Amino acid sequence: MNQIHYAIIGGGINGLAVARQILLDKPHARVTVFEKEAAVAMHQSSHNSGVVHAGLYYEPGSLKARLCRRGVELVRDYCLTNQLPYDQCGKVVVALAHEEEGRLENIYQRSIANEVPGVRMLEAQEIQSVEPNCIGVSALHSPETAIVSYQIIAQTMANEIISRGGDVLLQQSVYALTQTPNGIEVKLENNQIHPTRFDYAVSCCGLQSDRLAQQSGDEKTPRIIPFFGQYYVIDATARNEVKGLIYPVPDPQFPFLGVHFTKRIDGEMTIGPNAFIAFGREDYAGGHVNLKDMWDYLSYPGFWKFALKNGAATIRESKTVLSPDYFLKEAAKYVPKLRHVAIKPATRGIRAQAMNANGHLEDDFVIRQQGNITHIRNAPSPGATSSMAIGEYIVREIMNH
Numbered sequence: 366m367n368q369i370h371y372a373i374i375g376g377g378i379n380g381l382a383v384a385r386q387i388l389l390d391k392p393h394a395r396v397t398v399f400e401k402e403a404a405v406a407m408h409q410s411s412h413n414s415g416v417v418h419a420g421l422y423y424e425p426g427s428l429k430a431r432l433c434r435r436g437v438e439l440v441r442d443y444c445l446t447n448q449l450p451y452d453q454c455g456k457v458v459v460a461l462a463h464e465e466e467g468r469l470e471n472i473y474q475r476s477i478a479n480e481v482p483g484v485r486m487l488e489a490q491e492i493q494s495v496e497p498n499c500i501g502v503s504a505l506h507s508p509e510t511a512i513v514s515y516q517i518i519a520q521t522m523a524n525e526i527i528s529r530g531g532d533v534l535l536q537q538s539v540y541a542l543t544q545t546p547n548g549i550e551v552k553l554e555n556n557q558i559h560p561t562r563f564d565y566a567v568s569c570c571g572l573q574s575d576r577l578a579q580q581s582g583d584e585k586t587p588r589i590i591p592f593f594g595q596y597y598v599i600d601a602t603a604r605n606e607v608k609g610l611i612y613p614v615p616d617p618q619f620p621f622l623g624v625h626f627t628k629r630i631d632g633e634m635t636i637g638p639n640a641f642i643a644f645g646r647e648d649y650a651g652g653h654v655n656l657k658d659m660w661d662y663l664s665y666p667g668f669w670k671f672a673l674k675n676g677a678a679t680i681r682e683s684k685t686v687l688s689p690d691y692f693l694k695e696a697a698k699y700v701p702k703l704r705h706v707a708i709k710p711a712t713r714g715i716r717a718q719a720m721n722a723n724g725h726l727e728d729d730f731v732i733r734q735q736g737n738i739t740h741i742r743n744a745p746s747p748g749a750t751s752s753m754a755i756g757e758y759i760v761r762e763i764m765n766h
């Protein structure tokens with residue numbers, strides 16, 4: 366029998382979710398995942414807040430709204446079936462001042478439109494019934510928001526792919542995908558051509574997604590702009606002062622959710638992440654300038670249009686980068702009891718955020734088709750929550766089309 370052979374580039378949670386979905390829907394297909402690192406999920410999928418977003422914020426009808434809601438169901442079922450940790454600790458989004466309440470109401474209306482279960486507004490005196498040490502003028506409570514380890518989920522999916530007959534090839538960096546009359550050719554970074562010709566390919570390369578797309582002849586834009594997010598872990602003696610997740614009302618000009626208190630599945634309590642331009646797409650330590658990565662955005666006119674429009678947010682975020690104490694002070698506005706808690710830096714995450722040529726950050730997921738090649742061009746948060754729904758969407762809708 367002539368088997369259909371799929372190449373999946375990128376062994377983050379999205380690539381693995383696509384590969385797994387193909388094997389579920391087409392058990393006779395052959396699937397090969399190419400991952401450039403020595404293990405799966407070494408980038409965004411292991412450097413995030415670990416939140417299973419319930420779908421509060423997203424424009425009703427958008428891919429994010431739809432795939433996040435479906436993603437929650439699939440992640441929850443996957444964790445249950447595979448006995449992976451899943452803690453439905455709940456979340457509050459807190460308005461500190463009356464000026465923020467209009468924006469909070471908008472989020473509430475969106476959460477209703479997105480059919481997020483159990484969401485309700487809290488008045489000031491009700492907030493402590495959910496988070497005993499949190500203050501605010503009002504809040505939105507989402508009891509179904511949960512936490513997980515996406516790294517553990519990704520590793521479990523990789524094992525499942527192998528047990529279903531797929532291949533996960535590590536340390537295989539792909540340079541380009543080329544459609545030839547005999548199928549899709551996979552050219553590796555070391556100039557070698559993989560011997561197999563594939564029928565279909567899906568590129569899920571996160572921080573490198575625009576480069577592989579462009580090298581494969583897809584459109585030049587949107588481009589990935591790397592925004593890092595720093596986390597701090599609070600002293601273990603204070604971790605129980607916060608029960609679940611406490612978020613600010615996000616700045617509508619900025620696609621990031623703001624510094625929040627996040628309980629982690631290992632029991633740690635973190636604050637973060639802030640959002641600031643990174644000097645390298647994979648610079649987790651924060652000290653290594655990658656000139657190629659920097660040149661890519663400094664030479665992109667869209668970046669300068671964005672920078673000109675976002676001066677205030679840049680100044681605000683830069684203060685949190687320069688001063689851990691300022692960072693803590695901002696977070697402690699929600700939990701004053703923690704104003705002087707000891708904190709230590711935890712690892713950074715770097716967001717693969719796509720920006721279009723006008724300097725707008727792409728708000729929705731962007732998934733493009735180029736012949737038999739599908740490119741995920743933008744899958745930032747809630748991309749991990751949505752991963753298995755993104756897998757379903759690509760396999761059942763985009764590739765079937």
Ligand SMILES: Cc1cc2nc3c(=O)[nH]c(=O)nc-3n(C[C@H](O)[C@H](O)[C@H](O)COP(=O)(O)OP(=O)(O)OC[C@H]3O[C@@H](n4cnc5c(N)ncnc54)[C@H](O)[C@@H]3O)c2cc1C
Pocket residue numbers: 374375376377378379380399400401402405406407408409410411412413414415416417418537538539540569570571572573574577593594638713714715716717741744745746747748749750751
């Ligand atoms: C700070 C931060 C906080 C976040 N918080 C949350 C959250 O709480 N909840 C949530 O739902 N989402 C969150 N996200 C978003 C979420 O982490 C991402 O949407 C998701 O991990 C994206 O998965 P991915 O597989 O697309 O990308 P990645 O995990 O980045 O994987 C891409 C993979 O492709 C590989 N690769 C790249 N180029 C090549 C190549 N040329 N050849 C072969 N392999 C290649 C990389 O090595 C990598 O393994 C957060 C992200 C960040 C950065």
